[in-house]
Amino acid sequence: MTTTPVISIRDLTKTYEMGEVSVHALRSVSLDINAGEFVTVVGPSGSGKSTLMHILGCLDQPTSGQYFLDGKDVSHLSDDEISSVRNNKIGFVFQGFNLLTRTSALENVELPLLYSATPVSASERRNRAMAALAAVGLESRYEHHTNQLSGGQQQRVAIARALLNNPSILLADEPTGNLDSRTSVEVMDIFQSLKEERGITIVLITHELEVAAYGSRIIAFKDGVIVRDELNEQRRTARSELAEVPVPVEETA
């Protein structure tokens, strides 16, 4: 590829000081991720994949090294600047869904627009949030509070929220960790179609190899370094798997 990579990290290290001991979570990692890739990062607990995710998501800053997002070095920005980057360029999907409790699906999806640098009118916020909910098939449940939604529905709300600002990358941290197997496949279907139909760059972190198999490229971590990085030739396709499994009654959202 000749275009600049969406994500480009160079010699990235992250060291946590735990009293006397220094924990090297990342040891000089370099990586390029191009637009439209669906990268899955696998590795056991403590391999450094979560630390990588935090840094890629600008939730944490590296000890040393550089991180270019859309060609811009974001590894050492002020709090205000980094907040703006999170708002505009990054969409998060978490294992625990991380939706605001006692708040409607619509309001949860609107959330990033409340913090955008240019003010967005209430009607536009609503329209865009409704469109995002429609994209994940939840437009009929916009008024439901998060506790009235199933796990899979909550995760779809979280995906709608992550997509609202048309981010450069969608970061997913164990998105299927709290879901049953069928719902997991449904969520993976959404990710795959986002990649195929909208060309969204996705970085998904998981410790399950079966889940990692849905990605177009798999990166394996161990002890803070990349041990494997290859394109996935035997990709699982969620849609065909779904067609084979019968649809349970309660999941007819």
Added chain:
Amino acid sequence: MAIKTSWIISLKALRRNKLQTALTMVGMTIGVATVLTMIALGSGAQAAIQDQVKAAGMNLIIVKAGNYQLQQERAPDDAIENGAVGGAPLEGVGRGRVRGVLFHPEDDPFAVHDHPTSRQRLGDAEAGLGAAATLTIADADAIRKVSGVQYVSEGIHENAHVSYGGERWFTRMHGDDVSMPRIKRAWVFPHGEYFSRRQEANAEQVVVLGSIVAEKLFGKDNPVGKTVTMWGQPFLVTGVVTSSNWMVAPAAGDDEFDAVYVPVTTVQKLLNLSKLNDITITTESTGNVTRVSKDITDLLRGRHQIAFKTPDDFQVVSQARKALTGGGMQADMQRSVMGNAAGLEKVTLEQLGKTLDQASATMSALLASIATVSLIVGGIGIMNIMLLSVTERTREIGIRRAVGARAQDVLLQFLLESITLSVVGGLLGIAIGVGVSLFISRMLQWSTQVSLMSVAFSFGISAAVGIFFGYYPAKQASQVLPIASLKYE
């Protein structure tokens, strides 16, 4: 991010924890309600004390036309000056002696005057107490502008026959201003009301009957709306006045309730008069009666163009001065008391007034400071809840940070939450405080006074409490790291 958006976020966050929000507000509400009620009670007590003093007539000043008492009251000072003009010896300036040597009453037809007497100057042989034609409505209007003056009423007093049907009663007629009922605090109107400002301005033929007159002419009937005759002219009765004070019971010939009240303008028009008999004045505070009396004297001397050393053509009498020399005191004694009257007035009135003011101000301050404690408790309640809330909502803060909220957005949100708590709580407190104050004055007959100032003060305090006690928790919230959103429950 716009403050409006932040505020909406704050409101939504508060709505999510309704019970917690309500309980925190209650703390604030009680605090503000207490402060407001305490201030209302304090200033009510202050006003009540002032009212009592004023009701006793301590703040009353009467300016009478002419200066009948001049030679007696001003004897020592004026006699010395007049004596000096006449070349009389000035030795032995002791008060008693000077009076004995130089005193020469204007009323003594055989006295040789070395200065124009008030009669000569006025060209009015009958010039005497209240009869001299020296005061005008313009004088009264000028007095209204003197600082410290509360109410001013012009006065013309005549005797008149009032008749209705076959009944006829000879009584006193007072031409007065509409402010008279406010000067006479003990007045109540069992029927109708006093004549209006418009009726006075238009010099309408309206009359207020004293209760004695009403009884003589109408018996037990309500005279309001009936027409009585005076000087052959019809007068519409607008009200009946009587005393609310058992100490001043209406009695025949008492000049106050055996009397009728007509707008001064009507009297002037009908009787073709341009002068007043007297002007009645009340001061806002009892403490400055002496000062206001002096200002009025200076004002009238200027308006009447009375030259230096020429005696006044009017007489300024305060209620206190009258009280000091009243009660059948011997003439000698009276004179010597009046010589020191200025000093006495100062001691009695100013000190009394100021001491009372000070005492009630101290009382108010005490009540307010007790109430402030409850406000601080309310404020700490807010701080406590907000700190708890920051800990409880770490994940919420993390989520907001992850989707792009800046530290300052989070700070603003939490600050606005505590300000909303305290201000809404405060507004409720103001409503309850006003209600409780009204209740206290209705049910317990304690006087309370809710001023705009105290309401504004309470509102300001509650906003300040919100900011002061909300800032620290908000700062804590803004320091929550974005990574907190990844800590699963």
